[in-house]
Structures are given as C-alpha cells and as structure tokens.
Amino acid sequence: MSGSFDVAVVGGGPAGASLATFLAREHGVGPGRVVILDKARFPREKPCAGAISSWGLRALRDVDVHVDVPCVEMRGVRVLDGDNVQTTHMSDLGVVVRRSDFDHALLRGAERDGARVREGEGLVGLTRGADGWTLRTSAGADMVARVVVAADGAGSVTRRLLGLGEPHRKGHLYVLETGERPEDAGPRGDLCDFDLAPNGAGIEGYYWDFPTTIAGTRAVSRGIYHANLSRGREPKPALATSLRERGLDIASVRLKPFPTRPFVAGSQTGGDGWLLVGEACGIDATTGEGIAQAILMARIAARHVAAAIRSGALDHAAYGRELRASRVGRHLLQSAWLCPHVYGPRGGVFRRYLTRSPYACASGARWYKGEPLGFGAHARLAIGLGAALATISLRRPTSARA
Numbered sequence: 001m002s003g004s005f006d007v008a009v010v011g012g013g014p015a016g017a018s019l020a021t022f023l024a025r026e027h028g029v030g031p032g033r034v035v036i037l038d039k040a041r042f043p044r045e046k047p048c049a050g051a052i053s054s055w056g057l058r059a060l061r062d063v064d065v066h067v068d069v070p071c072v073e074m075r076g077v078r079v080l081d082g083d084n085v086q087t088t089h090m091s092d093l094g095v096v097v098r099r100s101d102f103d104h105a106l107l108r109g110a111e112r113d114g115a116r117v118r119e120g121e122g123l124v125g126l127t128r129g130a131d132g133w134t135l136r137t138s139a140g141a142d143m144v145a146r147v148v149v150a151a152d153g154a155g156s157v158t159r160r161l162l163g164l165g166e167p168h169r170k171g172h173l174y175v176l177e178t179g180e181r182p183e184d185a186g187p188r189g190d191l192c193d194f195d196l197a198p199n200g201a202g203i204e205g206y207y208w209d210f211p212t213t214i215a216g217t218r219a220v221s222r223g224i225y226h227a228n229l230s231r232g233r234e235p236k237p238a239l240a241t242s243l244r245e246r247g248l249d250i251a252s253v254r255l256k257p258f259p260t261r262p263f264v265a266g267s268q269t270g271g272d273g274w275l276l277v278g279e280a281c282g283i284d285a286t287t288g289e290g291i292a293q294a295i296l297m298a299r300i301a302a303r304h305v306a307a308a309i310r311s312g313a314l315d316h317a318a319y320g321r322e323l324r325a326s327r328v329g330r331h332l333l334q335s336a337w338l339c340p341h342v343y344g345p346r347g348g349v350f351r352r353y354l355t356r357s358p359y360a361c362a363s364g365a366r367w368y369k370g371e372p373l374g375f376g377a378h379a380r381l382a383i384g385l386g387a388a389l390a391t392i393s394l395r396r397p398t399s400a401r402a
C-alpha cells in the first residue's frame, strides 16, 4: 500500500496524535491529508509513570478533546528525603493514566478527526526527491509527503535517517508497578512522592511513588530517574535501596533501563521539510517528564505545518524560534538550566531551598502546571535562594589555617 500526503507524522504517541488533532481542529486540515505511521499496534504498552500535567490536558481541552480513560487525579506532591517528609504541597497537578489507554484514545481521536493511521508499520527509509519525501515502511510500502514530522520518541529512527546527532548525554529511567503497601502514605492519599535520597548515592535525579490504577485496582508506579549529567553511573543500586526501604525486593521484578532525550539549549527543532516534536526533540531534563510537553510542542508545530500546507514551504526556523520563545520552550530551557544546579555537585543548597521553602514548593507546582510565575515570583525565588546560599557559606566552619 502506498499513498501521497501533505504531512507524514512518524509516531502515534502523544506528540504525533495531538499534532494531527491540532491540525484538524485548530487549522481545518481536512481528512486524508495527514498520515500517522507507527511501528506498534495500539493499544501498545509504553513504559511510563503516566503523570500528565494539567497544562497538557488544558491544551487538549481548548480544542474540545477530553481523553476519557481511567485515571487517578494528582492532588499534590510530597518531597521526601528517605523517611523524612520535607514538604507536602496540595495542588491539582493533573492526572496519572495508563499510557496504553491514554495514547490509544488520543490516536483514535486523531483518526476520527481525519488522519490516516497506519499501525504496525515502522519507518525504515527516508529519501528526499523533487515531490518531497519518500518514506519506506517496514511493510515494504513507500509513501510520499511534503512535510515529515518526527514524533517517534526517545529512540527516534527519523532523527537517525535525517542524519541528526544525539545530545552528549541521555537520562535513564527504570519503572515498575506494584500494589499499594502500608508504607505508601503519599500515593494512598493521591499524592505523588518524590524521594531525593538517591542523590546521596550520586544519582542525579529522584526516586518516585505515584498513585495509579491498573484494571480498576489502585496500584503504585515506582521508579528512578537519573539525569546522567556525569555519565556512567548506574541507578539500579539506588533503586534497589529505595525499594528495600519500602519492603520490596528488586530481584523479584524484571527491569529494563529506558533512555530519555533532554531538551537543551542547542536542541535541533527542524530543517528543510522536517520538524521534531515531543521526545524526538527533547523533554524536561530535571523531571524526565514529557507527555504534556509533547502535546504543547505539537500545538506549536501544527501552526507551522498548517502554514506549510497552505504556502507550500515549511518555515522550520520560525517553528524553532516560536518554540523557544513559548512558555513550554522557556519551561524546557529553564529545566535544562536547573538540572545541573539541582543535581550537580553543589545541588544540595538548591535542593534544600526548593524542597523546604513552602513558597518555592508552591512555585514549583505552578511551574509544573504551566502557570506564569512572573517577575515578582522569580525575584522572590532568587532572593530566597541567595539567602539560603549565604546562610550555608556563613555556617561553613573556618579552616584551622585561616
């Protein structure tokens, strides 16, 4: 089977499916002009904790898309340091979903809105000709499209076929799910727990316990995120420790490491006839999260793809500029800046301030939800952090020689 389309979207996850949805609902791109190609058949398993910021859900609601799947509402967050609860902050942050349900519902919605969906067919070849791109699929079919959107996630084959390099480091994640345990006070109260204790073992990230639901039964998604700044450290031993503290034996679960591609200052966003969206472009370096970010990026990309359909030319540089200047782009860049400050060798002061100051915690929750912080909030955070740094240096013991 082959075909000719205005746009070929490689990957039917949140980035690809919402891009097609925004094209149809915000830009009136008619049926059959967009094809979504995914190597998997949906519903497909996607290893993920499934926490989606209300920011991403709001963007979908703006175009009257309500993804109605089983979920747990996140009512707040607790920041832990091992057994000690540093902060509890109550706020409606979004929902935790099963990715197999959520992604399937979003993709079927894009299909109802007119996108052609080809599942079980991966992209294996990409060539540029006079009529645009020819995409070769794993089913041996060729299709032609004027614009290619890479939305194929952390292991993006499209990136490789376009000859793009990878960031100098990728994050690592391990995830598992278990039933609720007596130790799970946070998740039982619909709170997401972030435990920073693994920092003490050199992990540049956190251990998490999130409430979730599996086939109608309450469960807990657990895992570890390692930003991998200094590269080469394996987060599994720290995960084993965190699980042991919760009465769980790591040897009883099968675990696989998953990479994440961070969005950083020099991240590529597009080129002649192609754009990158979602994790194929990059995700939040500090939290390792990317579902809401994928949806928000897709909304911006849709504007530029729609303009390309109308004019025949894709202004990829304009997409890159708009993305970086947008709230989600600034959020991703702030996160890339924050990551080494929070998890790096001198991150202790940052972490202490961000986790113990109620104001910093509340600001963090607003930031997570995509609410504007404004100049006043940034100034207050900078002053608070400066004071925390000054207190630490004043308390530092003077050396015997001084």
Ligand SMILES: Cc1cc2nc3c(=O)[nH]c(=O)nc-3n(C[C@H](O)[C@H](O)[C@H](O)COP(=O)(O)OP(=O)(O)OC[C@H]3O[C@@H](n4cnc5c(N)ncnc54)[C@H](O)[C@@H]3O)c2cc1C
Pocket: 010, 011, 012, 013, 014, 015, 016, 037, 038, 039, 040, 046, 047, 048, 049, 050, 051, 052, 053, 121, 122, 123, 124, 151, 152, 153, 154, 155, 156, 157, 158, 173, 174, 175, 223, 258, 259, 260, 277, 278, 279, 280, 283, 288, 289, 290, 291, 292, 294
């Ligand atoms: C363990 C783990 C936990 C996470 N937890 C969270 C969390 O709680 N909250 C959060 O916001 N983010 C989380 N993330 C990150 C989140 O999963 C991703 O950022 C998000 O899925 C990005 O969406 P996407 O649409 O860009 O890519 P994906 O969801 O990865 O979708 C890409 C799609 O492309 C398809 N594909 C791949 N190769 C090809 C090919 N050659 N041809 C055609 N199709 C192809 C895949 O089958 C897939 O369906 C987590 C990630 C991991 C690994």
